[in-house]
Amino acid sequence: xxxxxxxxxxxxxxxxxxxxxxxxxxxxxxxxxxxxxxxxxxxxxxxxxxxxxxxxxxxxxxxxxxxxxxxxxxxxxxxxxxxxxxxxxxxxxxxxxxxxxxxxxxxxxxxxxxxxxxxxxxxxxxxxxxxxxxxxxxxxxxxxxxxxxxxxxxxxxxxxxxxxxxxxxxxxxxxxxxxxxxxxxxxxxxxxxxxxxxxxxxxxxxxxxxxxxxxxxxxxxxxxxxxxxxxxxxxxxxxxxxxxxxxxxxxxxxxxxxxxxxxxxxxxxxxxxxxxxxxxxxxxxxxxxxxxxxxxxxxxxxxxxxxxxxxxxxxxxxxxxxxxx
Amino acid sequence: xxxxxxxxxxxxxxxxxxxxxxxxxxxxxxxxxxxxxxxxxxxxxxxxxxxxxxxxxxxxxxxxxxxxxxxxxxxxxxxxxxxxxxxxxxxxxxxxxxxxxxxxxxxxxxxxxxxxxxxxxxxxxxxxxxxxxxxxxxxxxxxxxxxxxxxxxxxxxxxxxxxxxxxxxxxxxxxxxxxxxxxxxxxxxxxxxxxxxxxxxxxxxxxxxxxxxxxxxxxxxxxxxxxxxxxxxxxxxxxxxxxxxxxxxxxxxxxxxxxxxxxxxxxxxxxxxxxxxxxxxxxxxxxxxxxxxxxxxxxxxxxxxxxxxxxxxxxxxxxxxxxxxxxxxxxxxxxxxxxxxxxxxxxxxxxxxxxxxxxxxxxxxxxxxxxxxxxxxxxxxxxxxxxxxxxxxxxxxxxxxxxxxxxxxxxxxxxxxxxxxxxxxxxxxxxxxxxxxxxxxxxxxxxxxxxxxxxxxxxxxxxxxxxxxxxxxxxxxxxxxxxxxxxxxxxxxxxxxxxxxxxxxxxxxxxxxxxxxxxxxxxxxxxxxx
Numbered sequence: 001x002x003x004x005x006x007x008x009x010x011x012x013x014x015x016x017x018x019x020x021x022x023x024x025x026x027x028x029x030x031x032x033x034x035x036x037x038x039x040x041x042x043x044x045x046x047x048x049x050x051x052x053x054x055x056x057x058x059x060x061x062x063x064x065x066x067x068x069x070x071x072x073x074x075x076x077x078x079x080x081x082x083x084x085x086x087x088x089x090x091x092x093x094x095x096x097x098x099x100x101x102x103x104x105x106x107x108x109x110x111x112x113x114x115x116x117x118x119x120x121x122x123x124x125x126x127x128x129x130x131x132x133x134x135x136x137x138x139x140x141x142x143x144x145x146x147x148x149x150x151x152x153x154x155x156x157x158x159x160x161x162x163x164x165x166x167x168x169x170x171x172x173x174x175x176x177x178x179x180x181x182x183x184x185x186x187x188x189x190x191x192x193x194x195x196x197x198x199x200x201x202x203x204x205x206x207x208x209x210x211x212x213x214x215x216x217x218x219x220x221x222x223x224x225x226x227x228x229x230x231x232x233x234x235x236x237x238x239x240x241x242x243x244x245x246x247x248x249x250x251x252x253x254x255x256x257x258x259x260x261x262x263x264x265x266x267x268x269x270x271x272x273x274x275x276x277x278x279x280x281x282x283x284x285x286x287x288x289x290x291x292x293x294x295x296x297x298x299x300x301x302x303x304x305x306x307x308x309x310x311x312x313x314x315x316x317x318x319x320x321x322x323x324x325x
Numbered sequence: 326x327x328x329x330x331x332x333x334x335x336x337x338x339x340x341x342x343x344x345x346x347x348x349x350x351x352x353x354x355x356x357x358x359x360x361x362x363x364x365x366x367x368x369x370x371x372x373x374x375x376x377x378x379x380x381x382x383x384x385x386x387x388x389x390x391x392x393x394x395x396x397x398x399x400x401x402x403x404x405x406x407x408x409x410x411x412x413x414x415x416x417x418x419x420x421x422x423x424x425x426x427x428x429x430x431x432x433x434x435x436x437x438x439x440x441x442x443x444x445x446x447x448x449x450x451x452x453x454x455x456x457x458x459x460x461x462x463x464x465x466x467x468x469x470x471x472x473x474x475x476x477x478x479x480x481x482x483x484x485x486x487x488x489x490x491x492x493x494x495x496x497x498x499x500x501x502x503x504x505x506x507x508x509x510x511x512x513x514x515x516x517x518x519x520x521x522x523x524x525x526x527x528x529x530x531x532x533x534x535x536x537x538x539x540x541x542x543x544x545x546x547x548x549x550x551x552x553x554x555x556x557x558x559x560x561x562x563x564x565x566x567x568x569x570x571x572x573x574x575x576x577x578x579x580x581x582x583x584x585x586x587x588x589x590x591x592x593x594x595x596x597x598x599x600x601x602x603x604x605x606x607x608x609x610x611x612x613x614x615x616x617x618x619x620x621x622x623x624x625x626x627x628x629x630x631x632x633x634x635x636x637x638x639x640x641x642x643x644x645x646x647x648x649x650x651x652x653x654x655x656x657x658x659x660x661x662x663x664x665x666x667x668x669x670x671x672x673x674x675x676x677x678x679x680x681x682x683x684x685x686x687x688x689x690x691x692x693x694x695x696x697x698x699x700x701x702x703x704x705x706x707x708x709x710x711x712x713x714x715x716x717x718x719x720x721x722x723x724x725x726x727x728x729x730x731x732x733x734x735x736x737x738x739x740x741x742x743x744x745x746x747x748x749x750x751x752x753x754x755x756x757x758x759x760x761x762x763x764x765x766x767x768x769x770x771x772x773x774x775x776x777x778x779x780x781x782x783x784x785x786x787x788x789x790x791x792x793x794x795x796x797x798x799x800x801x802x803x804x805x806x807x808x809x810x811x812x813x814x815x816x817x818x819x820x821x822x823x824x825x826x827x828x829x830x831x832x833x834x835x836x837x838x839x840x841x842x843x844x845x846x847x848x849x850x851x852x853x854x855x
Contacts, residue, residue: 030728030729031728031729031730031731031732031733032732032736033728033732034732035731035732035735036727036728036731037372037374037448037449038449039373039374039449039453039754040751040752040754040760040764040778041373041453041454041485041754041755041760041764042373042449042453042777043453043771043774043775043777044771044774044777045771045774046449046452046453046774047777049452050448050449053447054448078446080448081365081372081448082365082366083365083366083371083372083445083446083447083448083499084446084499084500089521092521093521093522096522144550147553148552148553148556151553151556151560152556155556155557155560155562156556156559156560159560159561162560162562163553163556163557163559163560163562164359164546164548164553164556164557164562165523165524165546165548165557165562166523266549266550266553267550267552267553268553269523269546269547269548269549269550269553269557271520271521271522271523272522275522275549276522279363279549281728282697282726282727282728283728284728
C-alpha cells in the first residue's frame, strides 16, 4: 500500500508541474496587470517603474524561469495587490473555506442519506415524491440565486440568522474556527446550506437509486428470510453496499466544494479562499491565481487518494495495487 | 441579479415588519459599514488605491485633508503658502499626538515623504506626488518644500499622502502595519483589528485635534456582491452601505426604515475617439471595406455627440443617477468652464453633419467598453451603440472585463491603443480640472508625463500650451481661468465626448445619513445622525 501511495504522490507532482506551465503561460495571454494597479494620477514613467518593479518587463520565459526557481524553494510568488507571499495569503484564508466545505459535506451526508434511503424504501409514498421533487429543485436552481433567497428569507424577513460574513472565531490548535461559538454557527448555517444544497440533492439521488437496486437482491432477501431485524438489514447490509458510489462522488465533489465555493463565498461575503481567487482573477493578480490552482490540483490528488483508501475499507474486494491511475 | 431584485420588491413590505421585529438595532455608539471593495493593506503608502485611501482617511491625517467636495482643509498643517517661486512653506499643527502617544512634528513629515515613494513590493505607490520635491525641516513646526519650477498643485499632491510617525511608522514594513504594530496615525479613528476578507475594526480617538469622532467602534466589512450588501442593511447587520446597486434604489426609496444619501462624483464617463490614424482598426466602410477614418473629422465627432441622448441614458439606463456632462468635471469644481453645456440630442443635426463630412450614409464601427468597472458601464455602451446606429453609424458593441479592456485600450499589440471608440471614466483625484486635462487631453508625451490616458491620441499644440501654462501658474484665479480655457478649446474640438457624471448612492438605516463625497470614498466620519 505504501508503494501505491508513493507512486500516486509522484504522479501528482507531474500533474502539478503540467498545471503550473499551463496556468502560468495561459494567464499571460489575458491582459497586462499593470493597468489594474496603477492609479490614474501616474504618468508614463511611473507606470514603467511599476512594470519594472513587478518584473513584468521581462520576457515571459525569464519570468517563468524565476517562478520555477522560487517554487522549488517553496515560494510560489508574491501577490501583486497584497505584496505578501501568495501561498501564505491562501493558507491564511483556508480554514474559513475548509470549515464551510466540511459543514456542507456533513449536511450532504446527514440530510442526503436518510432522505434518499426513505425515498428508495418507500418509492410510492407522497413524502418520497416530495423529496425527489425537492432534489430536482436543488439541482437546477442557480447557487447565487438560492443564496440571495436564503438571505432574504432567514436574515431579512425572519431575522433569525445573520445575513453575511463569518462569526466569532476561537483558536483550535492555532487555527481560527467559528463552528465552536454560537455566533459562528449562526453565520455558518446559511452559506453551508447554500453550498450543500446541490450535494444533498446528489446524495439523495444516488442513495435512492442504490437502495432501489439493492433491496431486490438475493442477499437482502436472504437476510430477511434469516429473520434479521429490518433495522439491521437496512443499517448494515443495505447501507454498506450502497455507500461506495456515494463515497466516490462525495470525494470528488468535496474537492470542488473547497476549490469552487466562489459563488457562495461572494454572496455571503465569506472570508475564504474562493473570494480571494475571484478577486485575484478580476485584478489579474497572477501569483495568487497560479498558486491557488497548483494547490487545488494537489488537493484533488490527495482527496482521490483518500477515496481510494476508503474504498478498500468499505469493500474488502477492492485491493489497492498498481493500477496506474 | 434581475431575479433577486424582483424578490426585493415583492418582499419589501413584509421585511419592514421582520427587520424591525427581530434584529436588534446596533448600539448607538457603534457603527458597521459595508463597502464593496476591500482595502488590500493598512499601510497607507502601500498602494495608491481607492479602498486603501478611504481606510487611510480615517486613521491618518494629511498635511491638508480633502473635505467631501475635495477642497483641501487644514490638516496637520495649519497653513501653507508659497514664499518664493520654487518654495512652499507649511506651518504644522502643534500639540497633536499620534495614536501611539508620540508627538507630531516636522520630523514625522520629513520621514513620511521619504517612506511614501519607497515601500517594498508596492504595486503602485506615492512617488507621483513626491517626486521633484525636496523636503526641508526649518524648525519643529515649519517645513519647506522646494521644487525646480513653480508648482501650484503642491497641496493637491501632498494632500494625498498620509502622515505616519517617525517613531513607529517610518521604518516599519507593510506587515507591521497589517498586524497593527505600526498602524498609528493622528486621525479621528484608531486601528484595532484587521481580519483579511472579513472586517477592519476602528475605535474612536478621543484626543483627536479636530471634530470629535461620533462613533465609539467602527467595523468595516467588505461585501462585494451588491444584492448581499443591500440584504445586510435590510437585515440590520450593517448600518450603512456604499455603492447601492442602481436597480435596488427604487425599492429602497419606498421603505421608511432606510435613508438614501446621494451625491455627484468627480468621475466623468466619456468617449475617447481614435483621431490619430487614417486606418482605424474598428472603423469600416458600409459593407466592411476599408475607409479613411472618418472620426478624424471634427464634424463626425460632433455628430456622435449630438446623436447621444444623455437624458435618455440618465432616465432609462442610470435610473436617474447621472448628470449629463458637457465637460471634464461637474459644476463647482476648480477650473471648470461656466460656458460649456452638454450637447443636446439632435439626430437631424447629427445626420446633417455626417453628410457635410462626406459620409451621408454613415459607416460601420465597433464601440468597446468595460463591463465591470463603472456603474452600468456595459448598458451605457449598448445604449450609445443604438443611438449611433439610428443616425447611420452602424455600431457593434463589444464589452470586456476590465482586466482585459484597459490593457488593450491603452496599448495593444503594437503599443498603440487598440480600439476606435471607447467608453471610459475619469475621476479627478486632485479635485480640480488639471487632472483630466493633463491625462486625457494633453498630447501623449512620455518625457513630459502628459497625456498618459489619452487613448484617442487627440493632439492640439495650442491646447497643450494652455495646459502647461496653467500647471505653472501659481495665482489661483488665473489658473482657474486657464484650465477653463483649455477645457473649452478641447471640448470645442470634440477631443473627447463627455456623457455624464456618475451619481453615487449610500444607504443607511433610519436615523443615520451619509454626507456624500465627490471622491466616492466611504468614511466613518461621514456618517452622521439625522
